[in-house]
Amino acid sequence: MDNDRIDQIIDKHQGEASSLIQVLLEIQRENSWLPKEILERVSEKLQVSLAQIQHTATFYKAFRLVPKGRHEIHICNGTSCHVRGAQGVIDTVQDLIGIRPGQTDLDSKFTLETCNCLGRCALGPVIEIEGKTHSKMSPAEAKDVIKKYE
Amino acid sequence: MAQIKSPEELEKVRQGILSGRDPSKPSISVCAGSACLASGAAEVIAAFKAEIKKQGLEADVDTKGAGCPGFCERGPVVVIYPEEICYLQVKPEDVSEIVSSTIKEKKVIDRLLYVDPSTGEKAVHEYDIPFYKKQMRLVIGDNIKIDPKSIDDYLAVGGYSALGKVIRSMTPDQVIEEVSKSNLRGRSGSGFPAGFKWESCRKSEGEPKYIICNCHEGDPGAFADRRLLEATPHTVLEGMIIGCYAIGAAEGYIFVGDEFPQTVENARLAIKQAEEYGFLGKNILGSDFDLTIKVYIDGGGYVLGESSSLMASMEGKIGEPRTKYDHATDRGLWAKPTVLNNLQTWVNVPLIINQGADSFSKIGTEESTGTRVFSLTGKVNNIGMVEVPMGMTFREIVFDIGGGIRGNKKFKALQAGGPMGGFIPENLLDLQVDYEEMKKAGLAMGPGLIVADENTCIVDMVKYYLTFLANESCGKCTPCRDGLRHMLKIMNRITEGRGQKGDLELLEILSEVQKSAALCALGQGASDPLRASLKHFRDEYEAHIEEKRCPAGVCKVLSTALNI
Numbered sequence: 001m002d003n004d005r006i007d008q009i010i011d012k013h014q015g016e017a018s019s020l021i022q023v024l025l026e027i028q029r030e031n032s033w034l035p036k037e038i039l040e041r042v043s044e045k046l047q048v049s050l051a052q053i054q055h056t057a058t059f060y061k062a063f064r065l066v067p068k069g070r071h072e073i074h075i076c077n078g079t080s081c082h083v084r085g086a087q088g089v090i091d092t093v094q095d096l097i098g099i100r101p102g103q104t105d106l107d108s109k110f111t112l113e114t115c116n117c118l119g120r121c122a123l124g125p126v127i128e129i130e131g132k133t134h135s136k137m138s139p140a141e142a143k144d145v146i147k148k149y150e
Numbered sequence: 151m152a153q154i155k156s157p158e159e160l161e162k163v164r165q166g167i168l169s170g171r172d173p174s175k176p177s178i179s180v181c182a183g184s185a186c187l188a189s190g191a192a193e194v195i196a197a198f199k200a201e202i203k204k205q206g207l208e209a210d211v212d213t214k215g216a217g218c219p220g221f222c223e224r225g226p227v228v229v230i231y232p233e234e235i236c237y238l239q240v241k242p243e244d245v246s247e248i249v250s251s252t253i254k255e256k257k258v259i260d261r262l263l264y265v266d267p268s269t270g271e272k273a274v275h276e277y278d279i280p281f282y283k284k285q286m287r288l289v290i291g292d293n294i295k296i297d298p299k300s301i302d303d304y305l306a307v308g309g310y311s312a313l314g315k316v317i318r319s320m321t322p323d324q325v326i327e328e329v330s331k332s333n334l335r336g337r338s339g340s341g342f343p344a345g346f347k348w349e350s351c352r353k354s355e356g357e358p359k360y361i362i363c364n365c366h367e368g369d370p371g372a373f374a375d376r377r378l379l380e381a382t383p384h385t386v387l388e389g390m391i392i393g394c395y396a397i398g399a400a401e402g403y404i405f406v407g408d409e410f411p412q413t414v415e416n417a418r419l420a421i422k423q424a425e426e427y428g429f430l431g432k433n434i435l436g437s438d439f440d441l442t443i444k445v446y447i448d449g450g451g452y453v454l455g456e457s458s459s460l461m462a463s464m465e466g467k468i469g470e471p472r473t474k475y476d477h478a479t480d481r482g483l484w485a486k487p488t489v490l491n492n493l494q495t496w497v498n499v500p501l502i503i504n505q506g507a508d509s510f511s512k513i514g515t516e517e518s519t520g521t522r523v524f525s526l527t528g529k530v531n532n533i534g535m536v537e538v539p540m541g542m543t544f545r546e547i548v549f550d551i552g553g554g555i556r557g558n559k560k561f562k563a564l565q566a567g568g569p570m571g572g573f574i575p576e577n578l579l580d581l582q583v584d585y586e587e588m589k590k591a592g593l594a595m596g597p598g599l600i601v602a603d604e605n606t607c608i609v610d611m612v613k614y615y616l617t618f619l620a621n622e623s624c625g626k627c628t629p630c631r632d633g634l635r636h637m638l639k640i641m642n643r644i645t646e647g648r649g650q651k652g653d654l655e656l657l658e659i660l661s662e663v664q665k666s667a668a669l670c671a672l673g674q675g676a677s678d679p680l681r682a683s684l685k686h687f688r689d690e691y692e693a694h695i696e697e698k699r700c701p702a703g704v705c706k707v708l709s710t711a712l713n714i
Contacts, residue, residue: 018466060449079371080527119373120185121527122222133188
């Protein structure tokens with residue numbers, strides 16, 4: 001993402017320091033993660049210290065400071081999915097791809113995330129990969145689903 | 151569309167929309183809620199459109215993606231008007247038959263109907279299905295008739311008539327009086343009277359005044375608020391607009407996370423449409439009342455649902471709670487008078503204005519009026535979004551509406567209020583949905599109800615909540631940050647077969663200290679599930695500690711040990 005686009009987004013929010021969270025969210029929507037150079041540019045334009053921006057970007061759960069893998073795996077671990085066996089699914093997927101929730105593997109193939117509720121409790125345990133919902137997953141089925149991704 | 155300039159013109163526009171619609175014209179409503187979409191509703195809608203085109207019926211049949219009626223368990227849900235025939239679990243393959251027989255020949259297709267598992271009877275209409283029968287669907291009843299992306303659909307079912315009434319014939323004080331009389335209480339859980347909150351803010355001296363609709367809903371396993379915003383965004387807006395009129399606020403915000411992209415999309419579109427029609431913006435319906443409403447996307451984090459951290463976050467700061475020396479109605483967002491209400495509080499406002507406070511307050515119990523929308527989930531047969539009158543017992547919700555426990559298992563517990571709520575066992579199921587009653591039993595009025603059966607380990611479930619909260623604690627105050635971590639450590643020990651004598655007493659002491667010493671509601675309520683479970687399910691803990699056994703067979707180490 002180039003500086004012009006960053007400036008555009010910041011200008012859209014009137015360049016106010018209070019719009020930091022919205023600015024970062026919007027940048028991340030386009031860039032998928034927040035590299036240091038972008039944060040530096042935001043810091044300069046909004047007149048907010050880099051330390052403050054780091055604080056914000058690490059406090060809120062939505063922000064990502066490392067690049068994403070090619071495939072993003074979201075496993076719902078809402079209470080309903082949990083009582084229906086989501087932990088087993090998470091454990092299996094973790095073992096299979098070798099990373100924990102919040103991490104990206106070394107080949108940048110997968111990023112694994114767990115979420116609090118995808119609102120599809122009737123279909124739980126639910127895995128969502130690139131907008132596609134895989135429902136009523138058993139650990140074995142989850143393994144098969146993940147293996148299909150290259 | 152030209153802006154509507156008066157309440158009278160609004161009625162004319164409504165008549166115009168209605169006269170352009172033939173009630174006897176066949177119309178197909180497919181639920182386009184997130185859950186049905188995940189089970190393939192988009193493909194079903196596309197198939198209907200293609201089939202209707204193929205059969206040359208484009209001018210004779212309407213097809214729409216509608217708001218969520220709640221029966222997620224049997225999605226995708228399709229309702230065919232004018233007969234109101236309800237088909238469940240419809241697949242694209244069924245579409246051509248539906249168009250040929252049901253639309254053209256008015257024949258009902260038996261295999262797509264709901265079958266009552268106890269009697270074997272088939273239900274043709276939505277209202278015949280037991281899941282819907284016992285509900286009181288005042289807020290969500292019209293969802294399936296409305297395309298959430300169409301303001302005309304909302305107007306066709308009487309939308310914005312409450313706003314018209316308010317602008318035409320009520321002063322702000324009268325609106326507040328009506329809301330106070332209805333005894334509408336905050337649906338976030340605390341149950342604070344909405345009318346009183348509005349009045350304090352109106353009387354407060356600072357300007358400008360703000361209102362916020364809290365649709366954060368960070369509870370794991372709850373989706374009712376966000377689904378409501380997705381399904382009926384104009385009801386939310388109408389309630390907020392009336393609230394702003396009463397309070398004298400010129401700016402409103404909908405605070406929502408973007409885990410459900412469709413929710414945000416529908417809310418933004420609804421705001422744009424309301425602006426075009428003159429329900430938002432300058433001189434609303436020809437009055438001198440101006441208002442803008444914006445969607446604010448939150449940055450993620452459970453603690454943001456807490457009022458002071460929500461406002462700090464909206465100001466662009468770190469979303470940590472602060473000690474509340476002042477009420478938000480005096481010094482809230484940007485230190486200006488602010489009313490923060492839960493989304494489910496706002497959606498009741500149009501209803502109160504239309505029905506009148508007297509009729510609204512007759513619903514429910516004396517102290518808790520109106521209805522409550524829950525997401526009913528877990529090990530229950532009918533998972534979905536349900537709306538019940540206050541005063542209904544949880545037994546009715548779980549067994550009559552929810553259809554009992556999956557796979558004929560035994561009911562173990564009902565969890566209400568999320569990570570800050572509690573559990574009730576079977577013998578307390580006759581408890582009513584009522585703020586005071588629930589509080590006494592250690593439950594909170596959260597949007598999620600989660601059913602646990604005999605195969606659910608309560609100790610594991612509490613550990614799950616503590617893990618969640620320990621991750622979500624903002625870290626500002628010690629009792630929450632460290633207390634949770636220590637409780638979690640003990641819980642891990644217990645579920646891994648290393649529980650010691652005295653652990654339960656230690657947990658009790660820790661939770662007590664946390665309850666009294668934490669800074670915000672999250673910290674104070676964080677150990678409520680633990681306390682409730684220790685009260686009702688102590689034997690399960692003891693089995694884990696003394697017998698090194700997990701009775702439900704969930705805790706891995708203990709269950710494997712047992713198998714050897």
